[in-house]
Amino acid sequence: MTMSPIAPSPTAFGVGGAPFADVTASDSALRRFLHGLPGVDPVGLEARAASLGTRSIKTTAKAYAIDLAISMIDLTTLEGADTPGKVRALAAKAVNPDPTDRTTPMTAAVCVYPDMVATAKEALRGADVKVASVATAFPAGRAALGVKLADTRDAVAAGADEIDMVIDRGAFLAGRYLKVFEEMRAVKEACVREDGTAARLKIIFETGELSTYDNIRRASWLGMIAGADFIKTSTGKVAVNATPANTLLMLEAVRDFRAQTGVQIGVKPAGGIRTTKDAIKFLVLVNETVGEDWLSNEWFRFGASSLLNDLLMQRQKLSTGRYSGPDYVTVD
Incomplete structure (x- = not known):
């Protein structure tokens, strides 16, 4: 069993109703907090x-888990050779993953580079599928802050x-935590639209480059x-991406953060999850760790x-009792 992190009392996070104000007041304060975990x-x-x-899990639970995982x-398509046609095709698959079975859930989102957002948005008009965009000089994050914000x-x-967004792993590994924090805060502010609504912010750590579980x-x-x-x-662009262990550690973090602050944060493992069996393992982690x-x-x-x-092929197997042929799913 892992030891759950016990963060300092909420009263240590700030004064005057400003959570974490004291913790983020200086590099040294932030270091004391993070290294005190x-x-x-x-x-x-x-x-x-x-x-x-x-x-x-039983067959009925497996059917539920497959549909949940699809949803x-x-x-994602994040390649230099991406075209508007490829993005539109991906959007169509997101809305209707299995054209032979309209009961198949839509996916959560389509994720593209910033210059393909408008294409994806138009292709998904009227559908309950989000458009996500990588930003901040993905995947390396090696750019000036002004470029990342633009x-x-x-x-x-x-x-x-x-x-x-991707964090500046070089700054993090050098112990420049306040720089990383301030950059994340600036990107968070850049997510706010003119009408006051905001895009949700996913922060990518690239756990395969952070070296230790303590750093994660x-x-x-x-x-x-x-x-x-x-x-x-992860970005999915390095050798080590999502693993059950690093995802479990992050799930424990969001659980403990909500217990301390009342704020719920999502988790996204990315890269290396290829089979239905893998997906179900991660869903078990979620259910058993955060509920x-x-x-x-x-x-x-x-x-x-x-x-x-793979989820689509396993879904058909549960429905018909047989695996589909090689042409059943599209090759992305």
Whole structure:
């Protein structure tokens, strides 16, 4: 079993009704807070994640889990060769994942680069599918703050419902936590539209580059106190992406953050989740760690486009008793 982090008392987070004001007043204060979080027991964390991954579920529960997983997918295309036609095709698949079965749920969102937001928005007009856009010099995040903010504002102005930003991992690993915090706060402000509404902000940590579970816990708390609506494991562009262990650690963080503040934050594992079996393991993690409050696409997402095809094939297998042929699903 992992030890749940016990954050300092809420009274230590700020004064005058301003949560975390004292914590974020200086680099040294922020460092004391983040390094004051309990250390992670790697063996216990990985054992807990592995144990939950062995849970079996009945056929009726599996059918529910498959539909739930489909509804949680951010269907994504983030390639240099993306075209308006490819984005429109992806949007059509998001709305109608299985043309032979109209009972199949829509996916949660379509995720694209900022210059494709308007195309995706038009293609999804009238559908209950969000448009998400990566921003802030995705995936490396190596750009000046002004460039990152312009990237974000362009996507929001084009109609993005959600922004997926990447943190400056170099600054974080160098211990420049206040710089990372202030950048996240600035992007959060850039998500606000002229009418006062705002795009939801997903903050990507690139956990495969953070080296330690302690760093993932610190990044999770840093993102949450900066105003993240979601915390996200990865870009999907590095060797190590979402794992049961790092996702479990982030789920524990959002659970403890809500217990301390009353604020609920979503979690998005991204990259490397390819099969129905994988998806169900992650849903078990959610159910057992944070409970039913997070079992919706409002609070949990999969950044795993290739996962959709396997979910569709397994869904048909449950319905018909046989696997479909190779032409049953599209190749994205």
